[in-house]
Every structure is written in structure tokens, then in C-alpha cells.
Amino acid sequence: MHAEFLFNEFMTATETEPSALHEVLLKAACKQIHKELEETNYTIECVRLAHRIFGYLGDEGLHKRLALMRAFLNINASKRMEDQFWANWELVDNLALLIQYKAMIDEQKRFLKWAKKHMPPDDWLKVMHDSTQAIGWVQEGQADAWFTIYVELIQCVEPTAANRHSRILYVETATGLLIFHANKHSEAYVEIERFSCIIHEDLLWAEYTNFLVRLMSYRLALSSALGDWLTYEKTVNEAMMVIIREINKYNNTNDSAALEKVCDMAHDTGACLIWEKRYRQAMPLFEYALHNQGTGITHYYYAICVWGRAAGQDRRAASS
């Protein structure tokens, strides 16, 4: 049987009823894709399927992804630039996920050099904008080097509607580093303002509301860091109002893409509340996301809320 068939069987069975019993299908798909990679000499279709399969295999799978991307990039066959870009990005990202930060920084520097030579400026932002990868630079004491590249790229790439998404992700990552890792609150405020300016370039932008709620999550983090609880409460209420408005909008349209976005917003805001140990307040948001979307990470966060609340760790309940 083909790896794709086995993998689809695994996905269907697991989506219907998550169970460890389905792992045998995943293992069989993994074994089969190795054979197919060799037989096809790493065609992009095979590589992308292998990447998906390996993503469900934990750390072992992430190591397999590293070997996969290196093999694909080194294979002596013609490759499209966008596929090489994807493989390079995945190589860097999986090194970050495995906390191999020294190797990750070397690869990311090499990747940026490659991208500047072969790809348009909009793609340079994508090389650097990921937050998980950026944390690696901080952990290795190279935050200043990361910010030097950030300032250079954010200033040299001409802002357009096409690169708005990438610019926001990049500014968002910089904001997170400044708040959570560098404790540079005044600089974080500047980046939050930049974030706000970018999302307000076009109020009709399809991603406007999604990023508006994400902007609020950074305002929550900054006001928490500053102990500005009045602003914190005001921002929580604003985020809740946006989410409720979007839920009502979904109820009138039944647009499944809109529902996914609302669930993401509920999850993001719930996560902010967890950092403040406001489990009871976060739970209805996660419950909505679980009921309508149900990703693994939302289940994990909901488990934190259940345990934190039950163990009497809820800060808001304790203070009220």
C-alpha cells in the first residue's frame, strides 16, 4: 500500500476517534514513505508527504524532518525556488523545535544569505519572522544580532499589502522578544504601535480582526509586565467584545473559515489569561474553541485550566 493511503487512513481514523490504536497505521506510513523517497529520488510531492507524516511522530519525527530537508536540498535534481525556500525554512524551524539553537542560527544566517540572492525582498521577512526560531537567538545570547537584522529588513523592505502579513508576524515576534525575554518595555511599546499601524493600513483587510485580537494579546502581556491592571482589564474586555462580535457574525453566515478564525482568537486570548493564572476566565474561551475546532494545543491549555482551577491556583478567584 502507498504511504499516502496509509497516512490518510491514520488521519481519518484518528479524527473520527483519537486513540493510540491507530499508531500502527502511522508507523506503517512512515516505513513506506522512506521506501518511496528512495524510489522517486526525493520528488517534492514525496518530500511534502514525508514532512506531514513525520510531524506526528514527536522528536523522532522532527529528526527525520531534518534529514529529509537536508537530503532534498542536496539532491542532484532540478528544484523550484519556492520548494527550496520551504525546505530551508523547515530545516531551520525543526532545529528550533529540537532546541538545537547553535545549528539553527548557522542555518538561518545561511538561509537569509541564500534568500537575498535568489528570492524577492518580501521573502526575506519570512526567513526571519518566526517567534520560535527567534527565541533560539536570545537563548544563545545573540538577541542583538537578531534585532540588527530585524531593523535592517523591516526598514529596507517596501511596505505593501502583499507583504503585510509577513511584516506583522515579524513585528509580533520582535514585540514578544522585548516583552517576554528582554524586559525592554518602552521598546516593546514602540513595536506594539508599529504593529497597530500595520494592521490599520486597511480596515477591510481579511485578516484585520484576527490580528487585532493578537495585537490585544501583546497589549495584555505588556500591561501585565508593567503591572498596569486597569489597562489589562480594559484590554481583556475589548478582546472579549471582538470575539463575541465575531461569534455572532459566524452564527449569521455559517462560514467555516470564519469559525476557524474565531476559534484561533478565543485560543489566543485564553492563553493570555493562563499566563495570569486566570483559569476560570479562560475556560469558556477554550471550551468554545474545543467545541468548534478542537486542536491538540487547545486541549493541552484546557487541561492546565482544569488542573490550575481545581488545585486552587486561580489568581483571580483567590483575590476576589
Place this chain on the structure above:
Amino acid sequence: MRSVYGVEQRDRIAALHHLRLAETKVKGNGGLRLRYKHMFLEQEEFSELWEDYEFLSAFLG
């Protein structure tokens, strides 16, 4: 019924249930699946459970 942590049994069961689902579900879980044990063992809220066999066995990895 209360457990040794002073937590109601139903909350313990609910937390276990959601950790198991985090570990096994596929939706939005590419790259994260089978890696929740690391997160669990670093999550401050779960610190009293880090040696709890039933919770540790909720993870496949």
C-alpha cells in the same frame, strides 16, 4: 471524592482526558503531537504531577 492533591476526582479525570486528547489528536497538531510530555514536565501548574504515573502514562512518547 478528593485525591491526594485536594483535587476532585472529576477534575483529575478531566485533566487526564484533555492531556490524552492533546497527545493523540491530529487537527492542528503537526509538529507538536507526541511532544506534549516535554511541555507537561515544564508546566508549573502540573509540578505536583511530574511523578504521577497515571499522568505520565497519558503521553505516548
